[in-house]
Amino acid sequence: MNTDDNRNRYNTMSGTQNTRTTQTSTDMGRTYTQQTGMIKKKRKRRFKPTKEGMIALGELFLIIVAVFLVIFLVIKGITSSKKPGETTSDSTSTVPVQTTEAPKPKWNAGYISLGIASSGKGEGNLVLVNNDHEFMFPSKMTSKLTELYGKTEGLFVLGRYEDASRRGVYLNSGMLPNLRKMCEAMIAANKETLGPYKDKDGKDALDMIMIASGFRSKDYQQNLFDDADDTSFVAKAGCSEHHTGLAIDIKIFTAKKATVDLRAGEYEWITENCHKYGFIRRYQPEKLDKTGISNEEWHFRFVDIPHAYAMKNADLCLEEYMAMLKSQHNNTEDTPYEVSTDIGDFLIYYVPADVADITYITVPQGAKLVSGSFAAEQNVTSGMYTVSGTNEGGFIVTIAK
C-alpha cells in the first residue's frame, strides 16, 4: 500500500468534510445575520413588557443556542477529521474511516461500517497473481522485503548465485517468523532424511532446508521466461507469484553441498502441515486448468493461517477459493465463510472494491486491525481483523470470532 496515497486520500476526504462543515456554518451564519437584523428592529420595543418583547427575547435565546451548536459541530468536525491522518502514520494496508452508515443484515448486527482505501485492492496476503491477473507492484512493497541471507542462524541455507542479479533471496518480512517456525518443525519431524546421520565416512552429516527463490523483479521473471525450455512451469513477467515476496521455492541443500528437490517424507510433511503456518502448496497437477501452472512440489505461498486452513479443508486452490468467497460470501449481505484453526475461529467475507476512493466493510464494534497477519500475532483475540486486496477487484475481510 502506498501510504502517501492514503494520506492524500485522507487529506482529500478531510478536506471534503471540512468544506462541508464550513458550508454548514456559513449557512448558519447567514441565518444568524438575517435574524439579528430582525432583532434590531424588535429591540426598539424591548422596554415595553409586551408579548412581542418576550418573543424577541426567545428568538435571541434560540440564536445563542444555534451559535453554540455551530461552534460545537465545527470543533467536532475538525477533531474527527484529524484522526485518520494519525492512523496513516503506520504502514498498514488499510486505513479505516468510521461511519455509522452500515448495512445491518442479521449476521453483522451491531457491527460498524469502516471505509478503507479502494486503491489497496492490489496488495495484501491474499493477492491473486496468475497469467490472468498481473501483479500491480505497489510502490512501497520493496520496503517490506527482507534479505534472508545472514538472518537464518543455521536453520536453513539460502541459494547464493554467481550471477549478481540473482544474489540473495528477499521475502516479505511479515511472513519470516512463520517460515522459520515451519522450517524448525520440518527439521524436527524429518530427522531420517535431513539428519543428523552418519555419512559413508562415518562422520555426522546434516542436510538443510534451502529457500531457493523468493521475491523476483519483473525483469528477472522475463529472463526466466525467455530462458525456459518448458514454459508450463514459468509464469509470464508480471504474472509470477514471486513478485509478491509471499512465495517461496523450497529445496534441500545436502551435506555434500548438492541442491535436491524435497524428498519422500519431507514432501509429505510439508504438504500435510504447511497450513498451520499460513502456507499453501500453490500448484497441484489436478488444478492445472485453474492455476495455469503445472505441478510444482517446491512452490509454497503465504496466505495467512485462516485462509491456508480454509483452502486445505475444502481442497481449493487460490483461484477457486477466491471465486467461492466472491460468489457465496460476497459483501455484507451473505453469511461469511467460517473456518476453525488452531489459533482460533474466523469469519471471512469478500467485498468488491468500490469505484470511489473509499470501499466500505463491516467489522465488530471495537474491532482491532491487524496490520500484518494473524500468523504473526502472539495472541489472536475476538474482534481482531485483517483486510487484504485480492488483485482481481476486491478485498477479503477476516475477523477473529
Ligand SMILES: [Zn+2]
Ligand atoms: Zn516458485
